[in-house]
Amino acid sequence: MFERIAELAIRRARLILVVAAVALALMGALGAGAFGKLLGGGYDDPASQSTRAGEVIDEKFDGETNLVLLVRTAEGRVDTPAARQSGRALVAELKKEQNLENVVSYWDTTSPDLRSKDGREAMVLAHVKGDDLERDENAKSVIDAYTGPYEGALTVQAGGGAAVTSEMGTQSGEDLLLAEAIAVPLTLVLLLLVFGSLVSALLPLAIGIVAIAGTFAELFVLGSVTDVSIFAINLTTALGLGLGIDYALLMVSRFREQLATGASVDDAVRRTVATAGRTVAFSAATVAAALAALLVFPQYFLRSFGYAGVGVVAIAAVSTLFVMPALFVVLGHRVNSGRLPWANRGRTATRAPLWGRLAGTVMRRPALTALPVLAVLLLAASPLLGITFGTPDERVLPEDAKSRQVSSVLQEKFNGNDDAALHVVIDKAVNKAPLASYAGELSGLEGVARVETSAGTYTDGRSTPSDPGNRALGRPDAQQINVVSTLSPKSDEAQSLVEEVRAVAPPTGSHPLVGGVDAELVDSKDSIGSRLPIAVALVALTTFLLLFLFTGSIVQPLRALLLNMISLGATLGVMTWIFQDGNLSSMLGFTAQPMEVSMTVLMFCIAFGLSMDYEVFVTSRIKELHDLGEDNESAVTNGLGHTGRIVTAAACLLAVSFFAFGTAKLSFMQMFGLGSGLAILIDAVAVRGILVPAAMRLLGHSAWYAPGFLRKLHGRFGLSEGGPAPGAAPGPVADSPYVKDPTQV
Template identity: 85%
Template sequence: MFERIAELAIRRSRLVLIVAVVAVALMGVLGAGAFGTLLGGGYDDPASGSSRAKEVLDKKFGGETNLVLLVRTPEGRVDAPAAEASGRALAADLKKERNLDNVISYWDTSSPDLLSEDGREAVVLAHVKGDGIERDENAKAVIDAYRGPYKDALTVRAGGAAAVTSEMGTQSAEDLLLAEAIAVPLTLVLLLLVFGSAVAALLPLAIGLIAIAGTFAELFVLGSVTDVSVFAVNLTTALGLGLGIDYALLMISRFREQLATGASVDDAVRRTVSTAGRTVAFSAATVAAALAALLVFPQYFLRSFGYAGIGVVVIAALSTLFVMPALFAVLGHRVNSGRMPWGNKPRPDGGRAPLWGRLAGTVMRRPALTALPVLAVLLLAASPLLGITFGTPDERVLPDSAESRQVSSVLREKFNGNDDAALRIVIDEPLGQAPLASYATELSSLQGVIRVETSGGAYTEGRSGTAGPAASHLGRPDAQQLSVVSSLAPKSAEAQSLVGTVRAVAPPAGTHPLVGGVDAELVDSKTSIGGQLPLAVALVAVTTFVLLFLFTGSVVQPLRALVLNMLSLGATLGVMTWIFQDGHLSSVLGFTAQPMEVSMTVLMFCIAFGLSMDYEVFVTSRIKELHDQGEDNRSAVTHGLGHTGRIVTAAACLLAVSFFAFGTAKLSFMQMFGLGSGLAILIDAVAVRGILVPAAMRLLGPAAWYAPPFLRRVHTRFGLSESAPAGTPERTTTDRELAKN
């Protein structure tokens, strides 16, 4: 297969490049529309009880409250004559908005729960109509129309889920622009330092841009037919730029190495595609397999990263395998043009890194002495995982200056219970007032519950109150809604425990209550992701094992890779827990400590695992190549790391830059994603590839290449293996080395 790709690039190089240019132009046109189809949110399981409760609320009650307008008077109280007149006018104007339902204000209800303790602030609750992009646009239009001074007597600020989602989308776009403004120039500088040649430095950027443009086009198509998260764009840019550079770096280094040996351009292309091209193909397959595990989760937030990640990997690999060889065939020795003052002439040994070779040699001589301290540090770094807790994104992921976050803080501090964070119980059957009252009475007696609001009145501490004007919207002939307002902090352990307690209360006979609200959504998200996580991990492990077996012909190498990758992943997640959950460095990075975002933690696991396998394939490919040519295990590892160490280091630094750039984000979970992914890459490239891999290979000895006879036959038939270089005889097989040892 790779020979045919090489011949196509050599004989039809200009045609390949013309087709690539046309394809990129078309992808660019399609990709430009991606942002108009992508959505916020997507953290909930559509089949969960909380999601089904939301559906009933939307269908029969005009939707749950997702917009909270906090109204404040500059002086005096909001129930003073002038402020009250303006407040009634505001409520009347909001009720005329065609994009809003269920507008409820303090001035309409006189409910003390919608009035702050000092009387200077009041609340207007509403539901923004629409789904996905339409809802986001409607929320933005309403917020922009009413935010700020109103009739010179009041000031209005927006909060609630709709406002939070709107601000997160805006902040995400700003974070993306800043990250790319940092990553692209810095990456170009690093490429110039690595290659010492302007032409060679620009080629990886071209592959990265193709990967990004192609994935944007894919997201546009998918976003037109299904729900896709806007945050997939962030992964597309970081991973597209990074992997495009990684793969191109490997190919360019091998091509220049072949030219330096005196090979013709055509032969250099053939050898590069058959060796580095094979490595890129297997590397892409392992990364895509890790990201494909995200597709098993029902939350479209996670599935979207799977769509984007697989698209980026496949497009980056295909453009590297087809476009890069065609560029080599056209450029030839001009790939070294534009040499920088510090640039050295490419050497036949590929720029073997003596430091990495010496390090590998030292580790191979004393594997336990060198590996044990590294293992101890990684396990120490992973120790915060023992206290990890999980949450879902809310206003706290925004910076302190975000208006929706400030509104949420005021609601918690100055109001008697947060109606916006109440549990919403819906009964999608006809229900009489007597059983409704009995059910509400029992709910109101639960610990932490301040009140239970129903169409028949409010209930507190097991006693009924009076039905207020605001209660009428909670009842329908064929359905009932109960609002359970508690004194518990939203998303706290106590609030999550209350969800289970409420669900355990015996419902009225013949009914099946559904419990919704932010705390119920968190409980359901954790349950949903936790239920699918074993399947996702199993898929990652099995597909990785199979691919690495096909790549190496050994059953030991995949197991060794899985164990070492889990060590580096544990260390990375432990450090992120120490920082973002425990709050260390919060003053430096400017975030609020909170439980680890469950979806982003799963995403970071899959991304980091896939990229770890990327470098696993880079290193193992050269070791196996030398081993197949007859070098013993120790020599193959030492020389293999000497050859690949510089490439892996450069690739890791370049890819880490793409992710670390998101450390400048204002959204805390994007900070965690960027810093965590970048850290995982560096830990893997330095600690794992530099020390733990040679130590493991030394301890395993010839058994590192073991496979049962029947699996060797499977590998012979189905595995991809590159032929020896021209003029190089096949020397010693694995079996001979095993027999010899």
């Protein structure tokens, strides 16, 4: 296959480039509409109890409260005639809004629970209508129209889930622009330093642009037919730029190396595609396999990263395999044009004696060099022993975000937080007596401030005198019960309360559904936790299979999986130490909180896939030299000597793309960017530079072991880095259990 790709590029180079240019223009035009198709949210399991509770409330009770307008008087209390008049006028206007329903306010109900303890603020509760995309747009419209000064007497601020989601979407776009403004110039500078040639430096950047444009077009199409998260854009830009550059970097380096040996342009293209091209294909397959595991989760926030990740990897690989060889044919030796003054004209593109010497040192003293590195990585992983998980809320926003400020006021100044209440819904008729008994028992649970029903309000197991209840919570065929607590939202105590509420015996014959933000967190953790073993198993199985097909050994995949898990543990441990335990919070400007469960899973898959990316880069060259007859130590030393510089450069370039998101103001995007960048550097330096050669030395010849039936399987279906060069030393005998590719003997 790779030989045919090379020949096609040699014969039809200009045609391929014309087709690629047209495709890029079409993808750019289509991808420009992606932003209008993507959604905020997506953290909940559609089949969970909390989601089903929300659906019943939407259908029969005009929706859960997802917008809280905090109304503050300029002076005095909200009960003064002027404040009351302005408040009622505001509520009357809100009730006319077509995008809102179930509008409830202090001035309608005179409920003391909707007024702050000092009497200076009051709440207006509402439900913003629409699906996820429409709700984001509707919330923004209402917030823009009503927040700020109102009639001189009042000031309005917006909070609640709809406001938080809207601000997160806006902040995500700003973070993306800043990250790209940092990453792209730095990437170009690094490419110039790596290649010392302007033309060579621009080629990888071109592939990155193609990968991003193509994935934007894919997201536009997918967003037109299914739910896709707006945060998939962030992954597309970081991974598209990084992987496109990684793959093109490998191809350009190998092509320049072949030219430096005196090969003709056509022969250099053939050898580059047969070797580096094959590596790119396998590398892309391993990264895509890791990211495809995200598709097993029901939350579209995670699935969206699977869509974007698999798409960007595939597009980057395909464009590298077809467009890069065509560019090589057209450019020829001009690939070195625009050489910069400091560039050494005599050096090859990939040979790095430093890495070769490092590998040689490690292989002479494998235990002495590897044990300190392992100790440091295990120490870095130790914070995982205390890891806890949460879901995004207003705390991921900067402290000056309006919706976050509203949430703080609701928790500090009001009796219970209505916005964070548990919503219990019974989808059938319930008589008043059993409803009252059930509500009374719920109100007696520790941490519950009150329970609101159509039959009355209950506190400490008893009904509140002279409170007839909220008729809006009752329907002939359904009942809604609001459990308002004094607990901090998403705390361990609040999550325990969800389980306690669900454990209370309901009215006979009924099956209550419990929703609300705390219930959504409990259900999300359960949903992701139940599917995580499947995702991990799929990643491990597909990675093992691909690496076996690539190397012909069963030991190499096991070694790669073990080392990757160690480096991943270190990365996640450091992120836990920073973002959960709060270290460096003042410097980075975030609020410490439990690790965001979806983003942690995403970071695991991204880091694992990229680790395998560099695993293939290094193992491919070691395998090539081993197949040519070099002994194990020489193959590892020379293999790292050839690939070390490429891996280091690729890791730095890709890390820059991710580290740029460390400037984000959304804390979970900071964690994603810093964690992914750190994982790349740990893998490229500690794992590839030290642990891999140490492991290869300790394993010796058994590093290439495979049972007989698997050797035959690999001989038939396996793919190798490239056949031995003419006159190469013979490989091991065909019946050896350590043969890497019997077809080459």
